[in-house]
Amino acid sequence: MAVGTEAGSGSGSGSGSRSGTEVPTLRGVPLLGSLLDLTSDSLGTYLRAQQRHGDVVRITAGPPGLRAELYAVFSAEGAQQVLASESANFRKDNAFYQEVRDSFGNGLLTSQDEDYLRQRRLVQPLFTKRRVDGYAGAVAAETRAVVAGWEGVGGGVVDVGEEMTRLALRAVARILFGTDVEATVDVVDRCFPVITEYVLRRGYSPANIPRDWPTPGNRRAAAAMDELYAVCDSIIAARRGGGADAGDGPGEDLLGLLAAASSTDDGVFDAAELRDQVLIFLLAGHETTATSLAFSLHLLARHPEQQALAREEISRVLGDRTPEAADLDRLPYLTRVLKEAMRLYPAAPVIGRRAVAATEVGGLTIPAGADVILAPWVTHRHPRYWPDPDRFDPDRFTPEAEAGRPRYAWFPFGGGPRACIGQHFSMLESVVALAMILRAYAFEAVDTDVPLGAGITLQARGPVRCRIRGTGR
Numbered sequence: 001m002a003v004g005t006e007a008g009s010g011s012g013s014g015s016g017s018r019s020g021t022e023v024p025t026l027r028g029v030p031l032l033g034s035l036l037d038l039t040s041d042s043l044g045t046y047l048r049a050q051q052r053h054g055d056v057v058r059i060t061a062g063p064p065g066l067r068a069e070l071y072a073v074f075s076a077e078g079a080q081q082v083l084a085s086e087s088a089n090f091r092k093d094n095a096f097y098q099e100v101r102d103s104f105g106n107g108l109l110t111s112q113d114e115d116y117l118r119q120r121r122l123v124q125p126l127f128t129k130r131r132v133d134g135y136a137g138a139v140a141a142e143t144r145a146v147v148a149g150w151e152g153v154g155g156g157v158v159d160v161g162e163e164m165t166r167l168a169l170r171a172v173a174r175i176l177f178g179t180d181v182e183a184t185v186d187v188v189d190r191c192f193p194v195i196t197e198y199v200l201r202r203g204y205s206p207a208n209i210p211r212d213w214p215t216p217g218n219r220r221a222a223a224a225m226d227e228l229y230a231v232c233d234s235i236i237a238a239r240r241g242g243g244a245d246a247g248d249g250p251g252e253d254l255l256g257l258l259a260a261a262s263s264t265d266d267g268v269f270d271a272a273e274l275r276d277q278v279l280i281f282l283l284a285g286h287e288t289t290a291t292s293l294a295f296s297l298h299l300l301a302r303h304p305e306q307q308a309l310a311r312e313e314i315s316r317v318l319g320d321r322t323p324e325a326a327d328l329d330r331l332p333y334l335t336r337v338l339k340e341a342m343r344l345y346p347a348a349p350v351i352g353r354r355a356v357a358a359t360e361v362g363g364l365t366i367p368a369g370a371d372v373i374l375a376p377w378v379t380h381r382h383p384r385y386w387p388d389p390d391r392f393d394p395d396r397f398t399p400e401a402e403a404g405r406p407r408y409a410w411f412p413f414g415g416g417p418r419a420c421i422g423q424h425f426s427m428l429e430s431v432v433a434l435a436m437i438l439r440a441y442a443f444e445a446v447d448t449d450v451p452l453g454a455g456i457t458l459q460a461r462g463p464v465r466c467r468i469r470g471t472g473r
Contacts, residue, residue: 021365023071024053025060033060033067042454043349046375050074050382056364066206071355071366074378076385076406078361082353082374083408084416090353094371096203097352100456102211103199103225104283105276108421116418122261122269123277123421126254132425133325135175139429140322142171143436150441150468157446160297161290161464164433168290169282171429176281178253180235187231188282191224198224200455232275240271254281281422287457288347289426292412294464295345296338296434298450299392301443301466306394310334311442311471314435323435325428331435336394338430342412344392349377349454351414376411377454385409441468 026049028034037045038061049057055075061068073082082090092112101110108119125131146167150158169188174181198221202208211218239259258277262268269277300307313333328335351374358368366372381389385405386396395401413420420426446465453459 021360021363023056023058023364023366025058026053028060031063033062035061043375043377043452046072046074046350046373046378047381050375050378054362056362056366062206068206069370071370071372072378073361073366073372073374074382075362076379076382076408079374079379079408079411080406080415081359081361082372083351083411083414083418086359087416087418089356089359090372091356092352093354094352096199099199099203103195103221104279105272107276107278107280109280109284118266119273119277120421121266123258126257126261127421127425129424132428135425136323136325136428136432138174139171139432140436142167142174143433144322145170147436147440151470153468156467156469157465158468159463159465160443161294161450161460164293164297165286165290167433168286168293168429171433172282172285172289174253176254176278176285177235178256183235184231184282187227188286191228192283194220194224195228196456228279229275232278233271236271236274236278283456284420285422285425289429291345291347291458292338292342292426292430293433294460296341296430297437297443297466298445298447298464299341299344300337300438301445302448303392304444306337306392307438307443310337310434311438314439318435318439323432325432327435328428328431331431333394334431334434334438335427336397338427338434339397339410340392340394343380343386343396343410344390345452345458346376346380346412347457348412348414349458350375377458379408380410380412382409439471441470443468 026034026045029036034045038059045059049059049072055073055078057072057074059070059072061070073079092110097110104110106115108116108123111119146163166189170181170185173184173188177184198217201217209215209218211222235255236259239256255274255278258269258274300310310333313331317327317330323331353372353374355366355368355370355372359366380386383389386409408415413423413426444467446467447463450464451461453461
């Protein structure tokens with residue numbers, strides 16, 4: 001899926017449920033269906049599908065014999081059905097998840113059935129609120145370094161997309177690896193884009209050659225995976241073996257806790273399983289948070305009045321002290337800014353599943369074996385839940401406003417039994433980092449329109465530049 005559209009591109013206004021059981025089909029071109037539209041502008045294509053045909057739409061792509069069929073579900077009620085109330089009928093069995101599995105391992109994001117339940121039971125105690133709150137200091141330390149590094153920026157312009165990706169990667173690597181953070185950041189920064197591009201190309205291709213054929217693309221991806229796996233395996237082996245590089249053995253960073261995780265029924269993670277969890281946490285833990293941080297700053301840079309309100313709250317609540325986990329409840333406006341940014345720029349703009357049995361959604365029948373997509377990008381702009389949906393308005397997330405909407409009108413962390421285990425950490429990291437950055441700098445947008453695409457996460461396909469001015473704090 002390639003270049004998408006900026007947040008002001010328009011919204012769906014379909015009619016919701018339709019009578020009968022035949023799912024309407026988005027009109028494409030002869031022979032290729034909607035393949036060209038999905039390739040050039042997948043996010044805009046999903047918006048148009050909802051606008052023209054309602055909340056359940058069939059989309060075809062590819063030539064006869066290699067044609068893919070997608071059943072897109074755009075309503076909050078449909079998302080709840082797929083992710084929560086009938087989640088057992090919608091599995092991660094599609095080609096895209098298999099490619100992620102083959103590249104990043106069978107961790108919490110991709111595992112299923114008993115593998116998933118066992119992993120979740122072992123990992124869940126490490127993501128309690130008390131445990132996650134303890135990581136606020138690591139986030140603050142990495143943010144402090146970013147703030148200090150901007151002091152000498154020539155021309156006063158920074159690309160917040162690049163800067164927040166680096167910040168989020170360093171924060172999650174520090175929390176995962178502790179003192180081994182430097183050994184991993186450069187490798188991840190270099191290898192992840194190669195592997196991610198490879199996964200996307202194969203995941204959305206109607207046919208793929210075997211991974212072990214010695215083509216240039218296969219060899220580049222294999223070399224990146226080998227390098228990434230090697231650095232993770234080296235750190236894991238040092239932790240489990242003790243010695244100088246491991247200190248006194250497993251510690252209080254997340255890798256140490258994962259290495260020590262055990263239960264009577266579930267045993268422990270072996271080395272390969274540990275690596276799978278680490279890779280998935282690195283993938284999901286830095287790209288998603290980076291997206292939320294970057295577009296929060298982008299939106300505030302475009303809306304000076306809301307930026308001023310956020311900065312006033314930060315100054316009043318924090319003064320000059322470092323934010324702590326307890327400050328999340330004391331910074332309600334900043335939290336609303338973050339939630340509104342996650343509405344307009346959901347880090348996971350599209351979520352895929354495969355239907356096991358034929359199922360009725362919104363009065364229409366999705367057949368057994370169908371590839372099903374949910375699109376937070378569209379649901380978060382659905383005019384039934386969001387009046388004037390492209391307008392940036394943090395007050396959509398006051399407690400009263402939230403209580404008046406369906407649960408799945410906003411679902412940036414997924415939902416149901418497979419809701420993101422790290423959602424509290426993501427909110428904590430984002431609020432702490434935003435508070436420290438906005439206290440130190442005021443922002444003015446340089447790039448008002450940012451081309452986007454839907455990869456594994458939402459991707460800025462161009463710079464997200466802001467002009468910054470120090471506040472003396």
